[in-house]
Amino acid sequence: MKTRSNYWQLLPYIRPQWQNITKGCVGILGYVLATLGLINIAGKLAAPFGQGNVVAIAQLAAILGLVFLVRGFFQSVQDIYMAKAALRVAFTLRKQVYSHLQKLNLSFFETAKAGDLSYRLTEDIDRVGEVINKLFHDFIPCVLQLVAIPIYMIYLNWQLTLATVIVAPLMGILIGWFGERLRKYSLKSQNRVSSLSAILTEVFSGIRLVQAFAAEKYEVARFSHEAERSFQAKYLAERLKAIQIPIIGFLEALSALSLLMVGAWQISQRNLTVGEFFSYLAAAGLLIDPIGHTTNNYNEFKQGEASVDRVFELIAIQPTVIEKSKAIALPPVNGKVEYHHVSFAYKPDEPVLKDISLLVMPGEAIALVGASGAGKTTFVNLLPRFYDPLSGQIFIDGVDIQDVTLESLRRQIGIVPQETIMFSGTIAQNIAFGKDVFEMSAVAEAAKIANADQFISQLPEGYHTWVGERGVNLSGGQRQRIAIARAVLLNPQILILDEATSALDSESEALVQEALERLMQNRTVFIIAHRLSTVRRCDRILVLEQGQIVESGTHEELLALEHRYARFYAQQFS
Numbered sequence: 001m002k003t004r005s006n007y008w009q010l011l012p013y014i015r016p017q018w019q020n021i022t023k024g025c026v027g028i029l030g031y032v033l034a035t036l037g038l039i040n041i042a043g044k045l046a047a048p049f050g051q052g053n054v055v056a057i058a059q060l061a062a063i064l065g066l067v068f069l070v071r072g073f074f075q076s077v078q079d080i081y082m083a084k085a086a087l088r089v090a091f092t093l094r095k096q097v098y099s100h101l102q103k104l105n106l107s108f109f110e111t112a113k114a115g116d117l118s119y120r121l122t123e124d125i126d127r128v129g130e131v132i133n134k135l136f137h138d139f140i141p142c143v144l145q146l147v148a149i150p151i152y153m154i155y156l157n158w159q160l161t162l163a164t165v166i167v168a169p170l171m172g173i174l175i176g177w178f179g180e181r182l183r184k185y186s187l188k189s190q191n192r193v194s195s196l197s198a199i200l201t202e203v204f205s206g207i208r209l210v211q212a213f214a215a216e217k218y219e220v221a222r223f224s225h226e227a228e229r230s231f232q233a234k235y236l237a238e239r240l241k242a243i244q245i246p247i248i249g250f251l252e253a254l255s256a257l258s259l260l261m262v263g264a265w266q267i268s269q270r271n272l273t274v275g276e277f278f279s280y281l282a283a284a285g286l287l288i289d290p291i292g293h294t295t296n297n298y299n300e301f302k303q304g305e306a307s308v309d310r311v312f313e314l315i316a317i318q319p320t321v322i323e324k325s326k327a328i329a330l331p332p333v334n335g336k337v338e339y340h341h342v343s344f345a346y347k348p349d350e351p352v353l354k355d356i357s358l359l360v361m362p363g364e365a366i367a368l369v370g371a372s373g374a375g376k377t378t379f380v381n382l383l384p385r386f387y388d389p390l391s392g393q394i395f396i397d398g399v400d401i402q403d404v405t406l407e408s409l410r411r412q413i414g415i416v417p418q419e420t421i422m423f424s425g426t427i428a429q430n431i432a433f434g435k436d437v438f439e440m441s442a443v444a445e446a447a448k449i450a451n452a453d454q455f456i457s458q459l460p461e462g463y464h465t466w467v468g469e470r471g472v473n474l475s476g477g478q479r480q481r482i483a484i485a486r487a488v489l490l491n492p493q494i495l496i497l498d499e500a501t502s503a504l505d506s507e508s509e510a511l512v513q514e515a516l517e518r519l520m521q522n523r524t525v526f527i528i529a530h531r532l533s534t535v536r537r538c539d540r541i542l543v544l545e546q547g548q549i550v551e552s553g554t555h556e557e558l559l560a561l562e563h564r565y566a567r568f569y570a571q572q573f574s
């Protein structure tokens with residue numbers, strides 16, 4: 001576990017807020033000066049009280065009221081500008097972490113938990129914002145008061161001050177000790193809540209599976225176990241705080257007692273007037289609040305540090321697929337694709353693709369077949385650079401794909417995945433996914449080509465029908481046609497199709513097939529094929545086995561070989 005504070009890493013986010021912070025500091029300064037003014041006036045009240053001078057008391061009380069008002073005004077200034085600065089820091093951090101995550105590789109998201117990520121981006125960053133807000137509008141003024149008031153107290157009477165602050169070092173040590181423990185408990189607690197959030201995301205998005213497997217009890221037990229651990233971690237933190245408060249309170253009482261004793265002794269020795277003692281007591285009284293706040297704030301900082309750690313952990317993750325600084329935009333391509341001695345492994349010593357070389361001409365349709373785990377998905381994932389080969393190169397129209405910008409590369413490769421994810425938005429927005437501005441007529445045209453126009457037109461609000469987070473209100477076949485429409489609208493020269501394995505009813509199947517056929521026309525296509533009709537239609541079939549192309553040719557040619565494809569064909573399609 002890290003012990004170094006990550007708060008310093010917030011500095012680049014805090015710096016641009018200097019204007020708000022300066023305004024807030026003016027507020028702090030005014031507030032502290034007004035506080036010193038209050039102490040001074042309180043001291044002046046002792047004499048008229050002794051003389052029973054009501055007029056003087058009333059005058060001083062009026063000034064006191066005025067200074068309170070001024071102090072309140074400065075407090076508002078400080079609160080407003082510091083809160084603005086802190087919230088801006090949280091906003092910028094959130095935006096930056098989100099765009100950083102967007103740059104990370106597929107491999108990161110394959111292992112990261114969605115619930116955990118969203119917790120870090122929401123709750124953790126909120127907490128960072130709250131801590132910075134506290135730091136600016138509470139902690140700094142308190143520390144300033146803790147410096148200014150004792151200086152004033154020393155000026156009034158150093159012996160009394162010594163008596164008051166004698167327990168301060170012990171207090172400091174205790175606060176530090178508790179704070180460090182709180183930070184550790186908080187990190188644990190945040191991680192636990194994050195795990196809870198991850199379980200919730202998993203279960204609610206896979207609720208059909210949970211119900212289908214009658215796994216409700218199992219999931220409740222899993223959730224309860226994690227909730228129990230979260231309870232334990234939170235409880236430990238709260239218990240620690242509960243122990244700390246009376247200990248610090250006792251030290252404060254000790255300090256007050258010693259102040260009274262030394263004060264009485266000094267007055268009896270005639271080293272101190274009652275008026276000075278009054279002023280002194282007012283100063284000491286005004287210290288109680290900042291001490292309490294500083295202790296609480298320190299605890300919160302330590303707890304917040306856990307959130308800072310968790311946020312910066314994400315920022316520290318570097319993408320492995322990196323765009324070169326001199327990357328050029330890939331010009332519009334014809335679709336010639338060449339794999340040149342390409343090898344790849346997810347884990348060292350476990351090669352998934354082994355020295356693959358292949359030339360695909362523009363407009364050619366390539367079917368990839370092979371047993372599960374043969375490397376078909378990996379093979380196509382290298383083309384849009386979801387991963388980079390360990391060795392070898394991939395060229396599109398003779399240009400090494402590692403020399404071009406990721407955006408220009410990916411915009412020219414359309415992907416129709418096995419399972420279509422629908423984002424929350426209208427059908428039209430889902431078809432035009434990734435585009436801010438689009439022509440409705442172009443969307444409708446794409447939907448027509450994808451055989452989707454008819455069912456969309458029958459929906460209550462047509463293209464403006466809202467589809468849920470996972471498109472629950474559309475059938476599998478309809479979702480596939482939306483995915484095809486997306487690819488049609490993108491109009492890429494190169495297409496990757498991962499044919500859905502789940503069976504559709506024959507009418508839906510025919511509509512999808514027809515749509516796919518139209519989509520594939522005049523494009524270079526790589527298709528992970530699960531259907532015989534698709535395989536037969538392709539110009540070339542590649543049989544993958546343990547990361548190697550072991551056979552290549554047309555359906556008829558490969559059948560005539562009577563080897564692997566023929567065997568595969570017999571198993572899969574006959």
Ligand SMILES: Nc1ncnc2c1ncn2[C@@H]1O[C@H](COP(=O)(O)OP(=O)(O)OP(=O)(O)O)[C@@H](O)[C@H]1O
Pocket residue numbers: 107110346347352370371372373374375376377378379
């Ligand atoms: N993200 C990953 N991390 C580690 N190993 C992986 C990852 N993705 C795939 N693999 C492994 O790489 C090998 C090839 O997987 P790949 O998904 O490319 O095969 P496939 O032929 O597409 O299989 P399927 O038809 O089942 O989808 C398998 O052994 C798989 O377990």
